[in-house]
Amino acid sequence: MPVTPACSGHETPAAMEGPLFRPESPERTDLRTPSITGVFLSLRGVVYDPACKPIPGALLEFWQCDQHGDYDVSGFSLRGHQRTGADGGYRLETIIPRDYYGRWGRRAPHIHTQVQAPGGPILVTQLYFPDNTVAYGRDFAALNAQDALINRSCTILLNANGSSAYGGRFDFVVKRSVR
Numbered sequence: 001m002p003v004t005p006a007c008s009g010h011e012t013p014a015a016m017e018g019p020l021f022r023p024e025s026p027e028r029t030d031l032r033t034p035s036i037t038g039v040f041l042s043l044r045g046v047v048y049d050p051a052c053k054p055i056p057g058a059l060l061e062f063w064q065c066d067q068h069g070d071y072d073v074s075g076f077s078l079r080g081h082q083r084t085g086a087d088g089g090y091r092l093e094t095i096i097p098r099d100y101y102g103r104w105g106r107r108a109p110h111i112h113t114q115v116q117a118p119g120g121p122i123l124v125t126q127l128y129f130p131d132n133t134v135a136y137g138r139d140f141a142a143l144n145a146q147d148a149l150i151n152r153s154c155t156i157l158l159n160a161n162g163s164s165a166y167g168g169r170f171d172f173v174v175k176r177s178v179r
């Protein structure tokens with residue numbers, strides 16, 4: 001991965017929030033709880049404004065399903081929020097989610113995300129995985145191809161760190177102000 005990835009300046013596209021967001025998640029960078037045994041993912045990135053200036057203090061909310069394709073609807077496993085540092089950067093320790101069958105048919109593995117600059121509008125989106133991702137014996141290329149909601153421009157850049165762990169990179173571009 002490049003040390004200083006290029007910022008496109010194009011705002012990260014929005015996506016459907018879905019029904020499984022839960023407010024008041026814990027503030028944390030590691031979303032894993034003892035029941036979580038999936039393929040490890042260390043995700044990093046920067047939140048930029050459209051002029052490609054990093055945004056410190058941006059609020060990031062993540063929620064996703066587990067290695068079985070299940071969301072925690074009573075607790076906060078694989079749910080959490082954090083703020084970007086002075087350099088606009090964030091890091092997230094989690095797992096690669098599994099695909100699941102729901103209201104919109106079979107969903108390719110994805111991480112639900114909200115991003116908000118201080119005082120800015122909330123971007124709601126979903127992050128996806130490359131076709132060659134190896135996890136849970138699933139065919140990510142086929143899952144991505146048949147997902148009607150997928151936006152390929154929201155695909156995480158993934159590096160394998162051995163057979164059971166990945167490093168990922170995704171930079172967001174969001175508006176600083178609602179005007």
Ligand SMILES: [Fe+2]
Nearest residue numbers: 018107110112
């Ligand atoms: Fe989902």
